[in-house]
Amino acid sequence: MNKVILLKNRPKGRPSPQDFEFTEEEKSQIKEGEILLKTKYVSVDPYLRGRMRDEKSYIAPFEVGKPLESGIIAEVVESNNKNFEKGDFVNGMLQWKQFQTSNGNGLNKVDSKKAPLKAYLGVLGLTGMTAYLGLEKIGKLEKGETLLVSGAAGAVGSVVGQIGKIKGCRVVGIAGSEEKIDRIQEKFGFDDAINYKTTKEMKKAIAEACPDGVDVYYDNVGGEILDAALQNMNKYGRIINCGAISLYNKTETPTGPRVETTLIKNSILMQGFTVRDFVKDFGPAQKQLAAWMEQDKLNYMETVVEGFENIPQAFIDLFDGKNKGKMIVMV
Amino acid sequence: MNKVILLKNRPKGRPSPQDFEFTEEEKSQIKEGEILLKTKYVSVDPYLRGRMRDEKSYIAPFEVGKPLESGIIAEVVESNNKNFEKGDFVNGMLQWKQFQTSNGNGLNKVDSKKAPLKAYLGVLGLTGMTAYLGLEKIGKLEKGETLLVSGAAGAVGSVVGQIGKIKGCRVVGIAGSEEKIDRIQEKFGFDDAINYKTTKEMKKAIAEACPDGVDVYYDNVGGEILDAALQNMNKYGRIINCGAISLYNKTETPTGPRVETTLIKNSILMQGFTVRDFVKDFGPAQKQLAAWMEQDKLNYMETVVEGFENIPQAFIDLFDGKNKGKMIVMV
Missing domain, CATH: 3.90.180.10 (Medium-chain alcohol dehydrogenases, catalytic domain)
Known part of the structure; x- marks a missing residue:
């Protein structure tokens, strides 16, 4: 049976x-x-x-x-x-x-x-490709920029941050425990990390961790962390809306501050994304991830x-x- | 003096x-x-x-x-x-x-x-270029798609809709009086129009006017009309956040339904935009608008x-x- x-x-x-x-x-x-x-x-x-x-x-x-x-x-x-x-x-x-x-x-x-x-x-499957293709195709992350990642200790977030470091960016992660905060800095090499569970003013904490503002925000969680990130985006900032785990279990339509005036003021992009949007790019993505693995650049x-x-x-x-x-x- | x-x-x-x-x-x-x-x-x-x-x-x-x-x-x-x-x-x-x-x-x-x-x-200045460059650079509007425009009787919106018709799209406008509704259809050639002041269920009204869903939404107003449009966006839909006149005079931070899960579900793009982002494209934009004017295609x-x-x-x-x-x- x-x-x-x-x-x-x-x-x-x-x-x-x-x-x-x-x-x-x-x-x-x-x-x-x-x-x-x-x-x-x-x-x-x-x-x-x-x-x-x-x-x-x-x-x-x-x-x-x-x-x-x-x-x-x-x-x-x-x-x-x-x-x-x-x-x-x-x-x-x-x-x-x-x-x-x-x-x-x-x-x-x-x-x-x-x-x-x-x-x-x-890391070599949908998870790694989600990190890589979101950053490449939507984030268009460039050397010297500041990358903020939520769910940073998770499967996707940890790869996102490491790619940011490979690309020569300042990388700041957001996660929900001290153990995770340590891990993303020590094991994954992020420059800084914020524990959202013990931080009262996320907007301010992000501003302090990202003194040059945020160019790319890779969002796995949505909700209030997204709100705080939005208030720190630079002109022409890009937000990759990959996940919204903070909202998935809500039974009523969640509300929050409206985004449209913030988007207009700084010409910010928000783009919903699933890795299946880029099936035709899976081959090169897997090849790049495998190469970084071989070079010991991806934990x-x-x-x-x-x-x-x-x-x-x-x-x-x-x-x-x-x-x-x-x-x-x-x- | x-x-x-x-x-x-x-x-x-x-x-x-x-x-x-x-x-x-x-x-x-x-x-x-x-x-x-x-x-x-x-x-x-x-x-x-x-x-x-x-x-x-x-x-x-x-x-x-x-x-x-x-x-x-x-x-x-x-x-x-x-x-x-x-x-x-x-x-x-x-x-x-x-x-x-x-x-x-x-x-x-x-x-x-x-x-x-x-x-x-x-039409030949910032207004016309705002319409043209928003549609070209962010909307990437293609023949046969459905274009929805708010503030459709206004300076920018009326040009947006006419460009949509030139490009061979179904064009639906949203405006706030019967006179405007008539004008955008009769003078500007939109396919359909919705009076948001007399319409109770905007989400449903948009669905009826856009039977194939909305591919590009050119937003000049923000607020609840944007919420209703978001619920009608097709997979890979694009929202050009050009203006939010419904919010400009608010004294408190306006709230509304969260957008992130909607963006993710259908890989939707929202992009804040001001015509100054595309200064280098002003020359060709003005040339195209002037050509259409000469051909009597732009009222x-x-x-x-x-x-x-x-x-x-x-x-x-x-x-x-x-x-x-x-x-x-x-x-």
Whole structure:
């Protein structure tokens, strides 16, 4: 029998274990052209919370009573498809099942000799490319500028900051614990860091950490931290709206200070962004990230949880910041 | 004696006649290299309200007790500068004085034979270029797309919509009276128009007028109309934040629904913008606008108020929408 995790209810506010349902199905037989995949590593990411809402977005919402899905590294255990051999490892958007069949569409083979398999869900995967392509395509970050990053100790934020340092920028991170503040400076080499949980006046704290103002703000959190960043943006500043984890669990439409006059005064850009907007740039992005990895210029951290049955809780824990870096479940 | 208009107080909320002071000074004598200018036409524009605040912005704030300034067409009445002759007309940022001296820096000669002098303050001046460059450089409007414009009967909005039609787009305008709604459809050729003063559900009204969604929103007003537009933006939609007249007279920081999750969901761009960001493109922009004028593709309207002493009131009237198209004072 094959274990499967379904969306039981659309979460109200913070997701809870009751929003997920474990079920079993018979293992499918593969047909001509198909492969049988065994799940090895499952990526859990904040953006999945958005897909649990019944709302039009860049990606179709999950359906209640149907399996959830996310980025997964799987092993090919049987193959009727000439492009895949038994023993290959693949990366793709796959369902939260122990085993599943696929015709191979949308799957990329990954090489376990070049990098640890898990890295393909993180720094060499969508996470790393989200950091790199957001900075390149929207931030257009240039040497000597000041880069501010929220969610700075997280999977995306930590890569964003390190790329900023590689590019010769002043990099300031925002995170929510002293341990994270230390980590982003010591392990990831940020120039300065702000603990938003112990800082009363974020606007002032950002101004002090960024004496030349902020040229690029890479935002993973939204909400009041975004408001404070906006008040510190330089003329022609760019804000990469990558995530808004502070708002994902809100049940009412959140309000805040209006942005339009601030944008006009300093010709500021805000651009919503998902890495899927730049699929055609994935090749060069992966190549650049892999090169920096080889040159030891990119550190990363992972929190690895073990066990298929712990996937929902690992996801829920993201909203308490329990992960250090990329959150991955090893099956 | 030479009449001058000073900023007496920084307005609180809506500007009032008491915020302006009329004074007189002796007419200056011109020195070597200088010219004496006689003010002919004065442009009054909503953005001047922003300069009356003591806030850092794209342009220095006005000083209390000092003369105000705006775009002005003036006649050269004396010249000690080899680049200008008596009888020339010039366009530039000049002070609200009947006469003033200048060394010629920042002034452009205008040709009264090619177009009426007033047109250089409107469709062929900063107003027309604001419309054109915002659409070109930020909106990147393409044939077949849907363009939504607020302040659509105004000086900038009416040109924006006409350029949209020239480019082969569906163009929908938003304005605040039945007369304006008729005007933008009949005189300016918009496909549809919405009277926001008589419409209860703007979000729904925009959805109905834009059955394929909105690709580019050219915003001159901000506030709740921007909120409604945001809810109708297509994937990869672009919002040109050119003005926020609905907020300029607010005394407290205005609040509204947060934008970040909406931006992320559909990879939407918001870009604050002032025409001065594109000074290097003024030449080609003016050429294109003049060509369209010659081909009878651009209509425009002006409200011309007579008398130097009426400049402040003409400015104040902008906030009641009393102008039809570009508001100009003829001295």
